[in-house]
Structure formats: C-alpha cells, structure tokens
Amino acid sequence: MIAGSNLEQVLSSGQFAVTGELGPPKNGNYEIVRDKARILKGHVDAVNITDCQTAIVRMSSLTAGLVALAEGVEPVMQMTCRDRNRIGMQSDILGASALGIKNLLCLTGDHQKFGNHPQAKGVFDMDSMQLLCMARGMRDDKIFQCGEEIKDHEPRLFLGAAANPFADPFEYRPIRLAKKVDAGANFIQTQIVYNVDKFARFMEMVRDLGLHERVYILAGVTPPKSVGMARYMKNFVPGLDVTDEVIERLKDAKDPKEEGINICVDIIKQVSEIPGVAGVHVMAIEWEQAVPEIVSLAGLSPRPETKMVESRLMSSDSIELIVSRVRKESKAEIEKALEQAKAEVRASRDLVVKEKDRTASEISGLKKQAEEARAIAEQKDTEIERLTAELAEIKAGPGPGR
Structure with a gap:
C-alpha cells in the first residue's frame, strides 16, 4: 500500500469506488462541515474537500478535511497552485500528513478572475503536474523540491489529479493523462460525464496506452437540478459536453430535481460497464442530500468496509x-x-x-x-x-x- 487510505484500499481490492465532494463554508463555522460529512458518511469511500473552488474564499481544505476526518469520513484534500508557492504547498502537505490525511488531489486551480477577489494576485509557482512530481518526491524519495532530505516522517499520501476527457483537442486528452500518471498520479477524477459515448471513446484510447493498468480512473458525475442549469453548462462551461438528450429529459420532467438524480444514476450505471473505469466521483456540492439516494439507486450501497488507517484525530470531540x-x-x-x-x-x-x-x-x-x-x-x-x-x-x- 502507498498510503493505506480507505480510498486506496477499496480501489486496490478491485471494488468499484465512490467518492463525493464537500464544499467548505464561506465562514469559520465548522459545524457546517460536520453536518455535510454526516450526510455523506457511509455512502462514499472518500470525500473531496474543495480548495476555494471557483476562486471564492472559503474555509481551508486542510481545516475542513480535519473536521471531516473527525467525523469518520475520509477526506481527499484538494490543493491548488493558485494561492501558494512551493514553500507553502510543501508545508501544507506535511501538515496534512501529520493530521492523518491520506489523500491529496493536485490541481492547478481556477483563475482568480472568476472569484470574489478578481484583483488578487495568482501565485501559480507550479502547475498540477509539477505539484504531483513534488508531492511524489516528498513521499517516495524523502526529499523536498529543493533537494533537501526529509529525515523522518515523510508524508504518505495517495496522490490524485483531474482529467477532462471532453476538452479540445480530443485526441490529445489521453496523452495529457499519461503525463499526469508519469508525474505521480495514483488516481484520476474526470470532468463531469454527460456524453457517455464520447467518454467511452476516450477510455478506449486510454486502454490503448495501457493507462488503465497504471492509474485508477473515476468518472465524474453530477445530478443536474434543472434544464436551465443543463443549458448553461452546455453553452457556457468550457470542457463540458451536455447532450441534447439530457436537456430534453429535464425539459419534459414534472420534477426536474428527481429527473436529475435519475439521469445521474443512469450515467453511473453506463460508465461502470466501460472497461478501465474504477469508480465514480459524485459532485453534488450544496446538494449533498442527493448523494445517498444516488448511490443507493445506482446499486452501490452499502460501501465496502475497510480498516480505516488510525489517525491522531478520530472523533468529533477531538x-x-x-x-x-x-x-x-x-x-x-x-x-x-x-x-x-x-x-x-x-x-x-x-x-x-x-x-x-x-x-x-x-x-x-x-x-x-x-x-x-x-x-x-x-x-x-x-x-x-x-x-x-x-x-x-x-x-x-x-x-x-x-
């Protein structure tokens, strides 16, 4: 085992993994994180703790991850390159490891112009691939990015990265994925899948390169809440391929939210049949209540029981x-x-x-x-x-x- 995380144990045992997503609050109330973690507990193998998603100031992913861990929900701590230089990122990696966090998702990060502080200066000292290399070096080679030795207690982390199968040029997507695998990614979470046929073609190219044998790939899914949301994603969100079928189903639905859940479940069932797909990443930020129903309807409940690696903080009282x-x-x-x-x-x-x-x-x-x-x-x-x-x-x- 690389880090011994719950997510790693599920994936390495060959079971179909399920991860969720939790957005920290825009304040210092950790009770909000606890409430969301309690909703997701038992329905996912691990939960992504977002790092100021869309460049909006929120509680840090490290702190929120600690709260989730205290509730018995394994965190996948997101780390973006937007807000830290390599000194700060290495410091947070050491801190996360010290607190018992075992999974790290390395991201470049949304540009600050999209957030609530567009005048802020983006750091971008590294990109996601360089961050992966640095984190892997700290773990496997016991060295900091500068080459200095980590003499004791190197961070043991299961490293992840993101991939967008639908961005242009489409044929280049597997090659870019290969670079992230070479950089150190142990698992991949993809952009939201609505066009299953195109995703299947992407996975075919992935298998041709043998990448499915080197990295665990989790397909991203989300329940669309309304036809307006689906249309917005189709027309204005780069890298998303929302099919007309999805829009028509939401348009004709008596209860769009219920139909959105059904769409998500149908997609999960379809992608789970694609060779090389090791799990799904359910993104339902600010709609965590939908996750238990989605997982259950998809036939993915109950989640496998593994021995959660003992951490220094295992109860909410901590x-x-x-x-x-x-x-x-x-x-x-x-x-x-x-x-x-x-x-x-x-x-x-x-x-x-x-x-x-x-x-x-x-x-x-x-x-x-x-x-x-x-x-x-x-x-x-x-x-x-x-x-x-x-x-x-x-x-x-x-x-x-x-």
Missing part, C-alpha cells in the same frame, strides 16, 4: 479538545505575558525609587559639602579680619607712651 487546548495554551501565554509585564513595571518602579533615593542622597551630600564650605569660608573671613587689624597696627607704628 476538535473540541483541540479548541479547548488552544484556549488554555493561549490563556497561559496571556497570563505569562501579563506577569512578565507586571514584573517589568515593578522593576521600573523600583528603579525609579532607587534613582529617587540616590538623587536625594546625592543632594543631601551636596548640601553638607556646601555647609562645610560655608563654615570654612567664615573661618577664613575671621582670619582675614584678624590679620588685617594686626597689619593696621604695625603700619601705625609705636604710639606715645608705648
């Missing part, structure tokens, strides 16, 4: 413990800082008192010296007066009768 510990440590640090400040104030006051006492002593000494000088001066004046009188007598000479 988060509370971490928060409590941080608060205690912060309180202790604050109290220590206050005591230090008080000690410095006391020392300053003592110094002022000492300086005041020293100054008073010096003034007293100066006064004493002045008094002594004044007494000496008075003695000198008396002596001068006496000598002056004697001098006057001498000058007067001897008087009569002397």
Whole structure:
C-alpha cells in the first residue's frame, strides 16, 4: 500500500469506488462541515474537500478535511497552485500528513478572475503536474523540491489529479493523462460525464496506452437540478459536453430535481460497464442530500468496509479538545505575558525609587559639602579680619607712651 487510505484500499481490492465532494463554508463555522460529512458518511469511500473552488474564499481544505476526518469520513484534500508557492504547498502537505490525511488531489486551480477577489494576485509557482512530481518526491524519495532530505516522517499520501476527457483537442486528452500518471498520479477524477459515448471513446484510447493498468480512473458525475442549469453548462462551461438528450429529459420532467438524480444514476450505471473505469466521483456540492439516494439507486450501497488507517484525530470531540487546548495554551501565554509585564513595571518602579533615593542622597551630600564650605569660608573671613587689624597696627607704628 502507498498510503493505506480507505480510498486506496477499496480501489486496490478491485471494488468499484465512490467518492463525493464537500464544499467548505464561506465562514469559520465548522459545524457546517460536520453536518455535510454526516450526510455523506457511509455512502462514499472518500470525500473531496474543495480548495476555494471557483476562486471564492472559503474555509481551508486542510481545516475542513480535519473536521471531516473527525467525523469518520475520509477526506481527499484538494490543493491548488493558485494561492501558494512551493514553500507553502510543501508545508501544507506535511501538515496534512501529520493530521492523518491520506489523500491529496493536485490541481492547478481556477483563475482568480472568476472569484470574489478578481484583483488578487495568482501565485501559480507550479502547475498540477509539477505539484504531483513534488508531492511524489516528498513521499517516495524523502526529499523536498529543493533537494533537501526529509529525515523522518515523510508524508504518505495517495496522490490524485483531474482529467477532462471532453476538452479540445480530443485526441490529445489521453496523452495529457499519461503525463499526469508519469508525474505521480495514483488516481484520476474526470470532468463531469454527460456524453457517455464520447467518454467511452476516450477510455478506449486510454486502454490503448495501457493507462488503465497504471492509474485508477473515476468518472465524474453530477445530478443536474434543472434544464436551465443543463443549458448553461452546455453553452457556457468550457470542457463540458451536455447532450441534447439530457436537456430534453429535464425539459419534459414534472420534477426536474428527481429527473436529475435519475439521469445521474443512469450515467453511473453506463460508465461502470466501460472497461478501465474504477469508480465514480459524485459532485453534488450544496446538494449533498442527493448523494445517498444516488448511490443507493445506482446499486452501490452499502460501501465496502475497510480498516480505516488510525489517525491522531478520530472523533468529533477531538476538535473540541483541540479548541479547548488552544484556549488554555493561549490563556497561559496571556497570563505569562501579563506577569512578565507586571514584573517589568515593578522593576521600573523600583528603579525609579532607587534613582529617587540616590538623587536625594546625592543632594543631601551636596548640601553638607556646601555647609562645610560655608563654615570654612567664615573661618577664613575671621582670619582675614584678624590679620588685617594686626597689619593696621604695625603700619601705625609705636604710639606715645608705648
């Protein structure tokens, strides 16, 4: 086993894998992540934790992944190259490994112009293939990207990447996939599949290159909520191939959401019959409630039981413990800082008192010296007066009768 993750165990055992997707909130409320994780638990083998998808600021994928892990849901931490340089990415890889996260999906990332901070500067120090190479080097060769050795506890991660079978030029798609496999990808999650026939042709080219024997491929699926959503994806989302059949089914449906679920289930059943497809990646962001029904209707429930690799954090209470510990440590640090400040104030006051006492002593000494000088001066004046009188007598000479 490479990392021993639940996802890796399911795939390596030859079972058809199911992954889901969880979008962290646009705030710091981790309860939202817990609620979504509880919905998905038991229905997927692992769940992608998105990394500020569509370049919109959200809770970090590392933090949300930790929350999901605490709920017993294995995370696939997404990492984009948009917001970090190679120093930051390697640091987060080490942190994720330390916290028990076993799966990493390497992405280039949506351009910041599509998000809520279009004026932000994109980093893009690397692309997804270079990130894969770097992560693989950290894991297999125990070296940082600079060549420095990782002396202990190298990150053990099951590495993933994304692939779009429908982008142009179509014939180049398997070749690009091969490059990601060469870079270090252990599993692939594809763009949403609506055109199953075209996806089947893509998989045929993949098999011709023998890639299905080197990497696990999970077909991306999603339940369209409405005909408007389907039309928008068909006309405005690059790299998506939404068929007219899908649009017609939604258009004629009495309940578009229910029909969207049925469409997703039908596609899952079709792609599962294509040789080389090892699983599906169900993308139902902000509609996690649909995932259990989709998985069940597709005949993929219950999910296989594997021994989840023990992590440092295996219960939801662990988060509370971490928060409590941080608060205690912060309180202790604050109290220590206050005591230090008080000690410095006391020392300053003592110094002022000492300086005041020293100054008073010096003034007293100066006064004493002045008094002594004044007494000496008075003695000198008396002596001068006496000598002056004697001098006057001498000058007067001897008087009569002397």
